Amino acid sequence: MSFSPQIAIAEPSTVVATGTGTEIARRGVSFDGNSVVLVASACTACDAVAWPPAARCHACWAAVTPRRLATSGTLYAFTTVHTAALGTEVPYVIGYVDLPDGVRVFTPLRGDASRLRIDGPVTLHGAAGAPGAGFWFEAAR
Ligand SMILES: [Zn+2]
Structure with missing residues (x-):
């Protein structure tokens, strides 16, 4: 079984990570210029957050979107x-x-x-x- 939803982190001026859910799940750590960013997965249905990120929601199996975590x-x-x-x-x-x-x-x-x-x-x-x-x-x- 393979899931590869297309997701991207897009903020007003910066893209810190792009790719499929599986690619985001492999990373979880990105860089915005010289600043490190932890990238979690956030559920599009129930808002459960996971880090390291998952390709699907751990609580309800819905699709996820990347979310930058607090520093x-x-x-x-x-x-x-x-x-x-x-x-x-x-x-x-x-x-x-x-x-x-x-x-x-x-x-x-x-x-x-x-x-x-x-x-x-x-x-x-x-x-x-x-x-x-x-x-x-x-x-x-
Ligand atoms: Zn969920």
Whole structure:
């Protein structure tokens, strides 16, 4: 079974992602100039939002459209990893960030880890070609 609805993100001055629902679902991370953008799928029938994006709604199986997610949220949980696969630099910090769009994102966390707090504000950062799908969150300044 294959679904390939044609969808595109079009905002007043910028197109950050185009393609079929399946192509959008593979990405979920895009760049608007130098700024990283998380692209979710939003249901056209029930407005359920999913990230990573899905090619169809996870709640009602209706068609979806891409939706840019907020670039700041609150830290739900985090941990420092001290043991990892050979070749992976440790320690590193990972966690879950709750975005106001109703999405919880599993993400690398960078910056000063001593500033991370549960329910504390965090902001999205990214760089094209960076590890971790090119994005991470840091404690908000
Ligand atoms: Zn739905």
